[in-house]
Amino acid sequence: MKALIFAAGLGERMRPLTDTTPKPLLEAGGKPLIVWHLEKLAALGVRDVVVNTSWRADRFEPALGDGSRWGLRLHFAYEGATPLETGGGMLHALPLLGDTHGSNEAFLLVNGDVWTDFDFARLPREPAGLAHLVMVDRPGHATHGDFALAPDGHVRNEGENVPDNSLLTYAGIGIYRPQILDGWQSVIGDCNHVDGKPKFPLAPILRARMAEGRITGEHHRGQWTDVGTPQRLAELDARLSGE
Numbered sequence: 001m002k003a004l005i006f007a008a009g010l011g012e013r014m015r016p017l018t019d020t021t022p023k024p025l026l027e028a029g030g031k032p033l034i035v036w037h038l039e040k041l042a043a044l045g046v047r048d049v050v051v052n053t054s055w056r057a058d059r060f061e062p063a064l065g066d067g068s069r070w071g072l073r074l075h076f077a078y079e080g081a082t083p084l085e086t087g088g089g090m091l092h093a094l095p096l097l098g099d100t101h102g103s104n105e106a107f108l109l110v111n112g113d114v115w116t117d118f119d120f121a122r123l124p125r126e127p128a129g130l131a132h133l134v135m136v137d138r139p140g141h142a143t144h145g146d147f148a149l150a151p152d153g154h155v156r157n158e159g160e161n162v163p164d165n166s167l168l169t170y171a172g173i174g175i176y177r178p179q180i181l182d183g184w185q186s187v188i189g190d191c192n193h194v195d196g197k198p199k200f201p202l203a204p205i206l207r208a209r210m211a212e213g214r215i216t217g218e219h220h221r222g223q224w225t226d227v228g229t230p231q232r233l234a235e236l237d238a239r240l241s242g243e
Contacts, residue, residue: 029240
């Protein structure tokens, strides 16, 4: 299994910390956020990890090297000076995630700016449908949740027969099949292009596949932090450092 770490965001809410350092390289508990993921991926047996980059992309390789210190092979997918968003970023990374059998193997995806005690080994190696998502309780700073988890394990979009108070937050962790992006243009329609590369969000694709019953998920009730502000980073650092 290969893995993709989303690390291309601008980190605008984290400034001035991200003026010189991309958010996944900010430290909590004595090591960069992304290193927490790399250690867990290595323990799981993943060997190839694609890291998509944009803002301060030049900082990643000096900080992480080639991944050999964790027994990994890191592949940096530079999107350009403008991030391609989650959908465009995944599409851009697919050639590096492919296998010798035509890019059919599922891959693990994790956002580079989250921290969690979720055990990656709990994830299925092959999702029942096109993706299997990890969901968490809606954090206090979120105005509303993302999706609902049905008793049969399928993930449903907010809307009809899904009350707002039952919505969970997508944790930025999941197992995806490359085929989830098949026909993405029919869902997204016209989109912006940056240097010829499409830029679009992944959420509309997920919602469309949910409507087809092809997205499953699970509810993680342990620790999870979306490190989106300096305050949340400081709070996480204090907790991990035992202060």
